[in-house]
């Protein structure tokens with residue numbers, strides 16, 4: 001009995017410095033090999049649901065296991081069952097870029113083990129984030145009023161664009177001082193995370209008015225329809241407190257007019273949030289800034305460097321012009337979080353700018369990425385993908401078996417086989433079955449209101465080059481012939 005008790009009180013053994021170093025080097029090697037060989041791997045794993053679950057023990061090990069066993073299980077069990085998002089043949093959804101400096105930023109963040117909920121719980125975590133969000137804001141052409149340097153606005157790292165929308169929504173609700181039944185407005189092409197944020201806020205589904213987008217205007221929200229709807233709602237005593245403009249919708253990359261929506265928002269006192277989750281990365285190139293013309297009218301703006309700016313998931317950047325509304329909505333200070341720095345004022349506590357309390361040191365990876373590539377390198381990266389997409393778009397246009405569903409948005413090309421949806425569906429299945437490429441689909445109504453299924457070619461994986469896009473086009477040609485010949 002005595003010996004059992006004392007055994008259980010023995011402190012667990014940590015890895016020695018040398019064991020850790022060795023294991024770390026092996027993992028870095030594993031990542032290098034993975035990146036080098038990724039082209040040879042099928043983009044999607046061919047595994048049956050539940051197969052990993054079956055291979056994993058049902059209960060945790062009672063005794064420590066050797067690191068060699070753990071590491072070999074990564075190769076044996078995990079790698080064969082992942083979707084290879086970093087494959088240059090990955091053209092699905094939107095990209096989720098990984099890069100060497102960002103991975104090193106993640107590693108350092110994990111190693112330092114910092115939890116930066118308050119300025120005082122790690123001053124560097126907060127201040128590096130403030131400076132990085134100011135840098136990034138400047139890089140994408142946001143007005144100075146969105147910067148920390150303004151003393152009023154500022155940016156913050158969120159996990160995802162979904163969380164950013166939720167933060168914007170609660171800030172908008174907190175700012176709304178009139179009465180009335182709260183209503184929010186977004187395009188029928190807005191991301192589903194807006195509807196989810198509405199639910200989380202305790203509002204009802206029909207408290208989000210989905211305003212029709214216009215197929216003849218590249219699926220942008222019809223701002224006249226928005227204005228009309230708000231007029232009717234206000235006449236009914238409703239409170240239009242939040243409008244979301246999407247810059248680069250998920251299905252087709254549609255661009256709502258920030259200027260127009262901003263005008264309407266100002267007229268009715270609503271908060272304007274701009275969701276540029278994917279397209280925002282392209283703003284590092286000045287030639288694409290027309291997409292956010294009128295941004296000075298927005299209250300908040302978000303984009304995801306974790307999609308297309310070489311910064312590993314997760315890192316979504318949110319800026320607001322007036323931080324006071326976010327703080328009013330989210331700041332609660334129990335006794336155990338009180339501290340001298342906060343009480344003296346003059347510090348930013350990012351816990352008040354987000355849903356959770358705790359937060360990782362994510363600014364490190366942004367710092368490394370921006371410094372390692374430089375603004376010029378990031379611009380060249382984005383421009384290269386857009387050029388590839390433009391070439392791809394041209395091939396589609398020149399082949400009269402296909403039609404574009406919407407004009408290309410940056411590096412996203414949406415196309416379908418003319419005629420019945422089933423052909424396009426079959427084409428997509430055949431393409432993905434090759435294992436060489438992975439593309440995804442969506443559907444939008446055409447100008448007659450008929451829903452059209454289409455394939456999205458989203459170029460933007462870190463390692464995608466000319467020949468990968470050419471290969472994808474060859475496969476599309478080959479599989480299209482098979483679909484049309486019934487073979």
Ligand SMILES: Cc1ncc(COP(=O)(O)O)c(C=O)c1O
Nearest residue numbers: 160161162191248249250275277
């Ligand atoms: C326009 C838009 N908004 C929001 C999101 C959600 O992004 P996240 O996964 O960061 O929440 C996406 C995802 O693709 C998107 O395209």
